[in-house]
Amino acid sequence: MRAVSQSTVGAPSVLHTVDLPRPVPLPSEVLVRVHAAAVNPVDAMVRSGAFPLLGEPPFVLGWDVSGVVEEVVPGVTRFAVGDEVYGMPFFPRPGNGYAEYVAVPSRQLARKPANLDHVRAAALPLAGLTAWQALVDTAQVGPGQRVLVHAAGGGVGHLAVQIAKARGAYVVATASGGKAEFVRGLGADEVVDHRSTDFTEVLSDLDVVLDGVGGPVGPRSIGVLRPGGLLVTLVARTDTALRDATTAAGRRFAGVTVEPDRVGLEALTALVEDGLLRPHVEHALPLEEAAKAHELIERGDTRGKIVLTL
Structure with missing residues (x-):
């Protein structure tokens, strides 16, 4: 699968596209085909080494994802193959969101709001x-x-x-x-x-x-x-x-430190579907332009969010 990784900390230019093995979901997890992954200020801080949250590279950044369930491990009952889902897997441990596939505990995901596309849904978690x-x-x-x-x-x-x-x-x-x-x-x-x-x-x-x-x-x-x-x-x-x-x-x-929370996600979904909440995406860029996305977020003048598309 395609992913964006880095072998050292530093400027946005350290981000590069690589081929990695597709993750294999463990019991309680689902495999999600990622359609969009948001970029957050914490991503840039980890990438630069200012916030060594993930230890030494190499690693794959990204926690906000929206996509479609590709595989369900037997025993998982919340989702079926083909369901559209979104979430913030594993934060503050590696979420590996800048990739075509992620394996995620099913209870860290919620169904994507019906009135949002994947780009705007990825901006939310x-x-x-x-x-x-x-x-x-x-x-x-x-x-x-x-x-x-x-x-x-x-x-x-x-x-x-x-x-x-x-x-x-x-x-x-x-x-x-x-x-x-x-x-x-x-x-x-x-x-x-x-x-x-x-x-x-x-x-x-x-x-x-x-x-x-x-x-x-x-x-x-x-x-x-x-x-x-x-x-x-x-x-x-x-x-x-x-x-x-x-x-x-x-x-x-x-x-406050944010935590994965499907109950909170479902509350956000309800607000979105009731027309009371809408994430704003200022820039949507292809995965291969992750470095440009990091340059934009470090400028600090973005309205709303920046999202990578896959």
Whole structure:
């Protein structure tokens, strides 16, 4: 099968197309013929060596996949050959998504939303589950709450805005001016251009802040929360100084790491099929252009997601 691998860490140019043996599914797994695989910022961090999640190369990147079940191991009852499925296999262990076939535990997959093609379905699992697990499982966002989503035009952010709106929240978003109209179109009630406006000067009394940016954004977000409000960070999970500063200010702190979760995937599917959630794909490139996809994602100005097609 075709796959994209790397023999060393480094720039996007280390990614190259190779021929690898087709994986053989183990008990509880299905073999999926991949039609599309999304590219996420974590992929670029692993590829470069900045985040050595997978150890030493060679390895195949990619966790977001959408495709068709090719083979079912006897004993698996959730799917049949020919079913269209999507998911985020094995994260944070190797998911091997940049390949024509992946072997996946059946309970890490869900049926693909009927109203999404494979390209848009592949854009949903990692970013969508991150937003869902942060806003719903952790923050329990509900009607009338005031929620701030930082970096609302990006992969996680653009889905988080829609999920929070679907939960009945009043959504405030930070984004660059070029993404402001895009974010408003997702349903944000207010958009703050972080390049021209200091969000700490115009926002206050928020129930939840979702920070996927890191750096000074987390500490600066503490003051815009109401007493008892919740700061959810996706990037500073182990930052004890940030945790202590948040709790000392009378606010709550939570760090979220995304996990494979078919229940969460099925909840996302329901939102998509009800017309309340739609992943945006800015770039769809063939698998062989994975290096270009990594160059694009490292620029940091993509609206929504980047997806590889097979």
